[in-house]
Every structure is written in C-alpha cells, then in structure tokens.
Amino acid sequence: MSSRSKSALVRPGSGGFTGQASDDLTARMGRLIQGGKADECWPWIGARSGGYGQLVFDGKGIMAHRYVHEVMIGPIPDGYHVHHMCMNKLCCNPLHLVALTPQAHMREHAGLIRDGVYKRAS
Ligand SMILES: [Zn+2]
Numbered sequence: 639m640s641s642r643s644k645s646a647l648v649r650p651g652s653g654g655f656t657g658q659a660s661d662d663l664t665a666r667m668g669r670l671i672q673g674g675k676a677d678e679c680w681p682w683i684g685a686r687s688g689g690y691g692q693l694v695f696d697g698k699g700i701m702a703h704r705y706v707h708e709v710m711i712g713p714i715p716d717g718y719h720v721h722h723m724c725m726n727k728l729c730c731n732p733l734h735l736v737a738l739t740p741q742a743h744m745r746e747h748a749g750l751i752r753d754g755v756y757k758r759a760s
C-alpha cells in the first residue's frame with residue numbers, strides 16, 4: 639500500500655501510552671493519518687472497525703483515535719471514551735479529540751442529535 643501522507647505526524651509525547659506504544663506502532667499510525675492544518679480533520683486512511691480507524695498490532699486491534707489521544711494528549715482515564723468533537727469518527731486530529739466518561743459521552747451525543755441526524759458542534 640502506498641501512502642503519500644507525511645510520516646511521523648504522531649510522535650510519542652510525555653503522556654505515555656497505557657496500551658502498547660512503540661516507535662514502530664507510532665510510525666505505522668503516522669503513515670495512516672492524513673495530517674492537515676490544526677483546524678482541519680486529519681482523516682485515518684487505514685483499515686476500519688465499527689466506523690473507527692483501527693490498526694492491528696501484535697495481534698490486537700488498536701483504535702487510531704484512542705492511540706492518538708494517548709500519545710499526543712495523554713493517557714485515557716480507565717473506562718473513558720474518546721469523543722470526536724468534530725463528529726468525524728475517522729478524524730485523528732488531537733485537537734478534535736476529548737476523553738469523556740461514558741455518561742458524559744452519551745449526553746454529548748444526545749445533545750448533538752437533531753431530527754435523528756448528528757449535527758456538528760459549532
Ligand atoms: Zn476532526
């Protein structure tokens with residue numbers, strides 16, 4: 639598979655990864671994220687699972703947006719969900735991601751549904 643995206647967009651940060659972070663995994667993730675400007679969505683161009691970007695590493699499926707959160711923002715508290723504020727499930731822009739409790743996440747989504755359709759937060 640060829641990729642023209644810039645590599646090394648995702649660099650290990652100070653937050654660490656509670657899963658299985660490695661330079662190899664981070665490099666693979668970086669090649670599958672189409673990076674852009676800070677205010678743009680950075681779409682995942684690799685495999686998907688349930689509409690989310692996923693990479694199989696060491697026999698385990700790793701959610702792309704959760705990995706980006708852990709590496710670039712910080713560890714995800716136990717049981718927390720990572721919500722896309724842009725409502726784009728494939729987006730890997732850390733500025734568009736936020737860790738929420740499952741309850742807060744449900745409220746967030748319920749508040750964004752209008753006429754059965756998700757509306758982007760403005
Ligand atoms: Zn986005």
Ligand SMILES: [Zn+2]
Pocket residue numbers: 720721722743747
């Ligand atoms: Zn969400």
